[in-house]
Amino acid sequence: MSKTLLPPGCYDLLPPFAQAETELVSALLSVFEAHGYAQAAPPLIEYTESLLAGRGLALASQVFRLMDTASHQVMGLRADITLQIARIASGRLSNAPLPLRLSYAGPVLRAKGENRGGRQLMQAGIELIGPDAPEADAEAILVTCAALNKAGLESFSVDLNMPGIALSLLEGEALDNATLESLMQAVAHKDVSAIAAFPIKHRDALAKLVGCAGPAREALSALKKITLPPQAGELAAELERVAALVQASLPASAMLTIDVTEARGLEYHTGVTFSFFVKGSPTEIGSGGRYRIEDGHFRREATGCTLYVNALSRLLPAPAALKRIFVATPSDSATLAALHAQGFVTVNALPGYGNDRAAAAEQGCTHYFANGSLEEL
Numbered sequence: 001m002s003k004t005l006l007p008p009g010c011y012d013l014l015p016p017f018a019q020a021e022t023e024l025v026s027a028l029l030s031v032f033e034a035h036g037y038a039q040a041a042p043p044l045i046e047y048t049e050s051l052l053a054g055r056g057l058a059l060a061s062q063v064f065r066l067m068d069t070a071s072h073q074v075m076g077l078r079a080d081i082t083l084q085i086a087r088i089a090s091g092r093l094s095n096a097p098l099p100l101r102l103s104y105a106g107p108v109l110r111a112k113g114e115n116r117g118g119r120q121l122m123q124a125g126i127e128l129i130g131p132d133a134p135e136a137d138a139e140a141i142l143v144t145c146a147a148l149n150k151a152g153l154e155s156f157s158v159d160l161n162m163p164g165i166a167l168s169l170l171e172g173e174a175l176d177n178a179t180l181e182s183l184m185q186a187v188a189h190k191d192v193s194a195i196a197a198f199p200i201k202h203r204d205a206l207a208k209l210v211g212c213a214g215p216a217r218e219a220l221s222a223l224k225k226i227t228l229p230p231q232a233g234e235l236a237a238e239l240e241r242v243a244a245l246v247q248a249s250l251p252a253s254a255m256l257t258i259d260v261t262e263a264r265g266l267e268y269h270t271g272v273t274f275s276f277f278v279k280g281s282p283t284e285i286g287s288g289g290r291y292r293i294e295d296g297h298f299r300r301e302a303t304g305c306t307l308y309v310n311a312l313s314r315l316l317p318a319p320a321a322l323k324r325i326f327v328a329t330p331s332d333s334a335t336l337a338a339l340h341a342q343g344f345v346t347v348n349a350l351p352g353y354g355n356d357r358a359a360a361a362e363q364g365c366t367h368y369f370a371n372g373s374l375e376e377l
Helices: 017-034 054-062 082-090 134-151 164-168 177-188 203-209 216-224 230-249 309-313 333-341 357-362
Strands: 045-047 064-067 074-077 100-114 118-130 156-161 213-215 254-259 273-277 286-295 298-308 324-327 345-348 367-370 373-376
Touching (some): 017 100, 017 118, 017 134, 017 309, 054 082, 054 100, 054 286, 082 118, 082 298, 118 134, 118 286, 118 309, 134 156, 134 230, 134 273, 134 286, 134 298, 164 230, 216 230, 216 254, 230 254, 298 309, 324 357, 357 367
Parallel strands (some): 156 254, 324 345, 324 367
Antiparallel strands (some): 100 118, 118 298, 156 273, 213 254, 273 286, 367 373
């Protein structure tokens, strides 16, 4: 086997793209911190007993497992960071004042490849723990918008969802698992004729619900025309409130859309969910929403968003070429520091590799420095 052969879905990130990713993550975290989200850093590996507890089961098929030779317990490589932040909130920070705002950034590994970047992914995101209010959902969305702007992305769309409305219409229905799965598949594919074949009480409302998709104003207008039972009506009102809060502060270059029944990839969420899309990307560049943390006596509402750095990186301009100076003659630290202060990267000549302009060109340098004299190549 070639030493350069990597597992499917994994890759080496080479210069200058590795540095560009680091700078992108730093830009995202700086915005999160500016809005009060303190950074936490959970480990890449945990015991599966905690990693897959509760809502973590939704990601069980994505987790790589291995045996800890010391404790002989099964460990898992994290496939997502959100639930790790929930563990920290319910454990070591369980007595912290609420609302609790945390941010994170780091790699995750998934057993099944994805369009976002294969099996090796970089995530960055925020979690707002405590409030059960549309204002919290709106904050998570708007802070993420600010982070995308800081990263250099101006035009994007935010897609709001409330899959709980469709699920509430099925309350009390005696459906076996296979029938329920078929029905939800029909909802996911917006297949109105297939939905009409199911003998359920709110069949007509459910069929109309799948049509509530598109620009926020039109989708909400269509939603208001549907007669919904009380629980579904409350969820619809909550979605409308979040949409109004987001729309009031959304950047002018961003667009708000709504797809009431979309639930793909948001399995453990319990309220409003959302995704970020950009023209030219085959999949979303970020997603999140409301979920519930339940760990013993710790029970809190939370909302958050995860950005997929790999997908986001592909949409940004290629890293700008650095100004590299080939330092052909020995220079003291003060001279090098002065060059660094001017934005130059210094590359020292080393014995056996030449110190002329040809050597400078081989090293990708744009400038040549010798005996205190600087010239552009």
